[in-house]
Amino acid sequence: MQSVSAATQDSSKKRRVGHFTAPFDARFPFTNQTRNCYQNYLDYYRCLKIMKEKGKDVQKCEWYHKVFKSLCPTSWINQWDEQRKQGIFPGKI
16 A cells, blocks of 8 residues: 555656746735746846856756746746847846
8 A cells, every 4th residue: 555655656746846836925915926026037137147246156046047937927038038138128137
């Protein structure tokens, strides 16, 4: 009986790999998560910038990346990435 249970646990772990749900953030308590998405996008690129300037490991920034990837529509991310490349992104990074 234990082997079936262990197999079930292993398969459920495999299903969860690669999926990330953003945790609750008290700064954004409402259903509309647009500001949360945008803020985590900004925080990710700010974190990268600061860590690279200090010569530290940018892996610490990955949490923000996971959150905004979970919350933001792909079309928004693509648009913001393109705006950053062109130097016309409206946010302060």
